[in-house]
Amino acid sequence: MANLTCDIRLNSKLTPEQREKYQNIQTVQDILKSSKTIAIVGLSTESTKASNMVASYLQDEGFTIVPVHPKASEILGEKCYPSVADIPFPVDLVDIFRPPHEIPEIVEQSIKNGAKAIWTQLKIVNFEGADLAQAHGLNVVLDKCIKMEHGRFGGMLHWAGMNTELISAKRRAV
Amino acid sequence: MLHAGQIPDPFVGSRAVPLYQTTSYVFKSADEAAHLFELKQYGNIYSRISNPTTAVLEERVASLEGGTGAVAVASGMAAEFGTFMTLCSPGDHIVASNQLYGGSMTMLAHTFKKLGIEVTFVDPGNTDEWEPAIQKNTRALFVETIGNPINSIPDLSALGKISKYHTIPLVVDSTFATPYLCRPIEWGATIVTHSATKFIGGHGTSIGGIVVDSGDFDFSGFPTIADPSPSYHGMRFFDTFGHYAFLTKLRAETIRDTGACISPTNSFNLIQGLETLSVRMDRHVANALAVATFLEQHPKVQKVHYAGLESHPHHDRAKKYLPKGAGAVMSFELSDTLPNVRESGKNFIEGLELFSHLANVGDAKSLVIHPASTTHQQMSDEELIAGRITPGMIRLSIGLETTDDLLWDLDKALELA
Incomplete structure (x- = not known):
């Protein structure tokens, strides 16, 4: 893993202090390394929507996704649940593509589920929900794209000409 | 300049950036191939669209400019063309500086006209001309950091505010400045273009261009970026890619379709240039200031257009936006007291030993x-007057030679003028 890292802006409106707390670079890497099962709240059935593209990517990269959708029965070959509260087994991470005001309720359900971490995608920020999750010992990342972060540390985002802000003279870990 | 964009690979550990001289890449599986084409998976398909050597050039320049990412293309002209093709549709409009590189002027005035895109040209030095030129269909403001060839310096900060207020991207070609002398994004630019052929490569070996996006512009209501794309099953690039929508569209549609890709070998050569950009630019600007000062004091020289000189009308802007130096391209006019300025210009150019006469x-x-008679030859008399290019004007690009050798050469050639 690269030693020198600057926190990439990626249009985040968070202050440097908030970025340290809610976009902590070590937390991001810990979540990516330790999670295997990821609930995706707000996963669209349409294949060109961001949520669907991210979920498809996570499957390709070996994660098991658990779609959360109010009506659909199956997305990307996986059984859907109407809410996080309906998932009958604990997930490692809850990745959220829903408007900010819905975050506290999703967090409450995630805590009951036994999830270990909460992640909100780009532009989705709710500090109340984030603090609730952190108070219950969950890892939290706000306002970041999980696909981009996975690709950033894996070296694949770089192929897209993105500024990953990772600098290191050591060999990249396999 | 040395590290950004390359982390040594885990298997070979090559310290130099590897040159991936390949057209295409073997897919891992049929599913992976499909997902790559659908933009769901990161990876390389074909070097017309992306290449791992080129990716190092892209990330490195994006990092130097403080942008969110970059796309490298065939040339500086391809960078400009690709940018405007991505931002504009037929019926759209651009407000551009009237003192651009001649090739850019011709592309905007004539090639874009064929595509139904109109351009209004305004004085880059006079900010007051920009806002009144904006129309409902204006999709870009375009200016050079240091104008070619008379060194006009736009008030980037003021143009950045106009761009933000009207939600129109400010595109800045920063070829003459390089990210070492100026980072336009910090002053409000949306997109920065370069002819990497010039100071970035620095050795006159390879042609290439690059487009950097700040990632800060709100493209949510911008038709070409936000509307459904017929070439990707109705995908809305802004909804799906957010701050990276413009660059994804540029790479996956405009460059994919127009074929203006950079050769991996050229990317490799330009990367070698980038490694020494800072030390070279220090020498370039030191030599340039010495040459400009020498010319300004010479009796056969009427005027020197170099923003690093106090006599230049935009010297204060140069100090603000280019504190390390105003670049190394300048122009000057021979004295109108000479009996035949055109003949004197010819004698001067032919009298030089060290300066190479080339485009x-x-x-x-x-x-x-x-x-x-050369770089701005296609322009009309009116365009030449607007661009302040006189028949007796000579443009210099100052290199890395020993300063005294350059002054000796100029002195000797001016004697023949």
Whole structure:
């Protein structure tokens, strides 16, 4: 893993202090390394929507996704649940593509589920929900794209000409 | 300049950036291939669209400019064309500086006209001309950091505010400045373009261009970026890619379709240049200031257009936006007291020994050209007047030679003028 890292802006409106707390670079890497099962709240059935593209990517990269959708029965070959509260087994991470005001309720359900971490995608920020999750010992990342972060540390985002802000003279870990 | 964009690979550990001289990449599986084409998976398909050597150039320049990412293309002209093709549709409009590189002027005035895109040209030095030129269909504001060839310096900060207020991207070509002398994004630019052929490469070996996006512009209501794309099953690039929508569209649609890709070998050569950009630019600007000062004091020289000189009307802007130096391209006019200025210009150019007479700038070697008959030759008399290019004007690109050698050469050639 690269030693020198600057926190990439990626249009985040968070202050440097908030970025340290809610976009902590070590937390991001810990979540990516330790999670295997990821609930995706707000996963669209349409294949060109961001949520669907991210979920498809996570499957390709070996994660098991658990779609959360109010009506659909199956997305990307996986059984859907109407809410996080309906998932009958604990997930490692809850990745959220829903408007900010819905975050506290999703967090409450995630805590009951036994999830270990909460992640909100780009532009989705709710500090109340984030603090609730952190108070219950969950890892939290706000306002970041999980696909981009996975690709950033894996070296694949770089192929897209993105500024990953990772600098290191050591060999990249396999 | 040395590290950004390359982390040594885990298997070979090559310290130099590897040159991936390949057209295409073996897919891992049929599913992976499909997902790559659908933009769901990161990876390389074909070097017309992306290449791992080129990716190092892209990330490195994006990092130097403080942008969110970059796309490298065939040339500086391809960078400009690709940018405007991505931002504009037929019926749209651009407000551009009237003192651009001649090739850019011709592309905007004539090639874009064929595509139904109109351009209004305004004075880059006079900010007051920009806002009144904006129309409902204006999709870009376009200016050079240091104008070619008379060194006009736009008030980037003021143009950045106009861009933000009207939600129109400010595109800045920063070829003459390089990210070492100026980072336009910090002053409000949306997109920065370069002819990497020039100072970035620095050795006159390879042609290439690059487009950097700040990632800060709100493209949510911008038709070409936000509307459903018929070439990707109705995908809305802004909804799906957010701050990276413009660059994804540029790469996956405009460059994919127009074929203006950079050769991996050229990317490799330009990367070698980037490694020494800072030390070279320090020498370029020190030599340039010495040459400009020498010319200004010479009796056969009427006027020197170099923003690093106090006599230049935009010297204060140069100090603000280019504190390390105003670049290394300048122009000057021979004294109108000479009996035949055109003849004197010819004698001067032919009298030079060290300056190479050719159509380029930003080489390690010093260069000279007569714009009115060459680089800006396609422009009409009116366009030449607006661009302040006189028949007796000579453009210099100052290289890395020993300063005294350059002054000796100029002194000797001016005697023949």
